[in-house]
């Protein structure tokens with residue numbers, strides 16, 4: 001018997017308090033609901049470690065975003081220029097190796113019968129299994145090759161998407177909440193002073209909370 005709601009939340013980016021408020025607002029219960037985060041849990045906002053701790057302790061499902069991918073690469077090859085990563089690594093303290101192996105165990109996508117969750121999006125030519133992680137985590141537009149996935153002269157990947165499954169993603173705060181027939185973008189820019197968004201997949205109902213403050217400027 002499966003009575004679970006499937007709930008998905010957009011890019012948290014360290015906005016731990018807003019995440020807690022949002023889950024309260026929908027009366028989230030871990031015993032009854034399946035919760036999936038679309039990636040980019042860390043950086044920009046104030047409480048990256050709190051988000052990671054809560055997610056890990058509560059076995060919350062999520063996919064890796066470009067910020068987690070960058071952090072995993074940083075852990076392999078630290079560069080002091082990435083101050084957020086330096087700080088987060090320090091906060092892990094003696095548990096660094098546990099945190100690292102946990103993070104590297106997280107998938108780049110979650111695929112079920114009716115839906116796919118991925119941070120950036122998917123490309124039309126290729127199955128998701130064969131698509132490179134840097135594309136899955138960073139795609140916005142598609143030029144046929146993935147040379148510049150930010151170039152707004154090219155079409156957004158979701159306009160090219162012909163799949164049957166609903167793709168739920170984040171990563172494109174400038175577009176805001178972006179609900180289409182087969183694709184649902186949930187990054188509504190909480191860390192920039194926007195909103196944190198939650199999708200109830202079965203009903204397509206969206207619930208949002210306002211950011212408590214603008215933690216970073218839009219770049």
Ligand SMILES: [Mn+2]
Pocket residue numbers: 040065066067119137170171172
């Ligand atoms: Mn992102």
